[in-house]
Amino acid sequence: MVQVKLLPTPEQALALEATLRACNRAATYASQVAFARGLKDRNGLQKALYADLKATFGLSAQPVVRAVKKVVDAYATLKASLQAGSLGSPASKRYRRAVGTPIAFRPDAAQPFDDRCLSWQYDARTVSIWTVDRRMKGIRFACSPDQLKTLVAHRRGESDLVQRGTKWFLIATCDIPEPEVFEPADWIGVDRGIVNLATTSDGINYQGRRLGRYRRWQARKRAELQQKQTRSATRRLARRAQKEKHHATHVNHRISREIVFVAQRTGRGIAVEALGGIRERVRLRRDQRGTLSSWPFHQLGQHLAYKAKRAGVPFLEVDARHTSQRCPRCGHTERANRPTRDHFRCRRCGLVGPADVVAGVNVRDRARSAWVLVTAPAPSP
Known part of the structure; x- marks a missing residue:
């Protein structure tokens, strides 16, 4: 995906807003008909509503087709969520509300x-887009040179028109071949943690104290709002949750981008600990449980994995057991090797160092061994 910012004139912005609202009214109406008649297939729903949507909502042929497809895709996503149990059991309130009412947009x-x-004029950096008023030509867009290069070479299929407040964006689908x-x-080797979000075997440390302070401050504000128990407080709680989520995601993007850049520049791979099931394996004090449950361990690993894949950098997950208790020099493993959270001291050979850096080195060493096994030729029969 490539996101570009549109720079419409006031007249163009009004036309875009009217178009977006007309398309979503049409999609909501189509959803109500699909729910009432049980029409969830694209051909059947389009046949039943094509003429009605064109006449009632002022849409031309192709926007009607896209509105119907949006409805069908929404019900397919809902069905998949129900089957996956994402909305709880069939007896839960969320499940019953989801299956008992039509989807609204x-x-x-x-x-x-x-x-x-929608057509793109890359040299002029403008787009031409259908609206309920008329086809708007010459709507300027802004993007970086790299984004423009990606659009020219790899854009395929649909582009989504998005409004965020008073700003307009186009999100274009790009089919980029993997290197x-x-x-x-x-x-x-990358060791993930709470005090230090990520520590590499090179000794680079990405501290989580600032993010931790931010989250504790958000928790205090949430507690204050929850005590009020008003509708306004509930809305503000939802906005705060989204803001906190976006902040943590931004931090993880920044860390993973820097690590992948270093790996690509130096011709090295990236290895992380496999932390699946950490909540079941680790016993914590009550005051630590909320921190572990909300900390974005998995997301940081996901960002590293997909950014590495996009850059052609090898990526491995290795066994996480005893990475912070094992001496990388002599191999001695003992809990007493880590007397405090920050310090490592081998009881056998006396190696001393920061505990998280030692863990990163152990992750790196395990990746070396694992890669040999992964790339080894299969034995002949």
């Missing part, structure tokens, strides 16, 4: 446009 929900409704993974000269 916000007036400003994103609307997909294909190449029949071939190179043979690593060595590995960067």
Whole structure:
């Protein structure tokens, strides 16, 4: 995906807003009909509503097709969520509300446009887009040179029109081929934690104290709002939760981008601990449970994995057991090797160092061994 910012004139912005609202009203109406008649297949729903949507909502042929597809896709997503148990058991309130009412679309929900409704003029950095008023030509957009290069080379299929407050964006689908993974000269071991979000085997430390202070401050504000028990407080709680989530995601993006850049520049792979099931394996004090449950361990690993894949950097997950208790020099493993959270001292050979850096080195060493096994040729029969 590539996101570009539109720079419409006031007249163009009014036309875009009217178009977005008309398309979402049409989609909500189509959803109500699909729910009442049990029409969840695209051909059947389009046949039943095509003429009605064109006449009632002022849409041309292709926007009607996109609105119907949006409805069908929404019900397919809902079905998958129900089957996966994401909305609870069939007896839960969320489940019953989801299956008991038709899907509704916000007036400003994103609307997909294909190449029949939207065309790009890359040299002029403008787009031409269908609206309920007329086809608007010459709407300027802004993006970086790298984004423009990606759009020209790899844009395929639909682009979503998105409104955020008074700002307008187009999110274009790009089919970017994955680069071939190179043979690593060595590995960067990454140890993830709470006090230090990430520590590499090179000794680079990404501290989590600032993010921890931010989250504790958000928790105090949430507690204050929860005590009020008003509708306004509930809305503000939801906004705070989203803001906190976006902040943590931004931090993880920044950390993973820097680690992948170093790995790509030095021709090395990236290795992390496999932390699946950590909540079941680790016993914590009550005051630590909320921190562990809300900390974005998994998200940081996901960001590292997909950014490494996009850059052609090898990526491995290795066994996480005793990485902070094992001496990387002599191999001695003992809990007493880590007398405090921050310090490591081997009881056998006397190696001393920061505990998180030692863990990163152990992760790196395990990746070296694992990569040999992964790339070893299969034995002949």
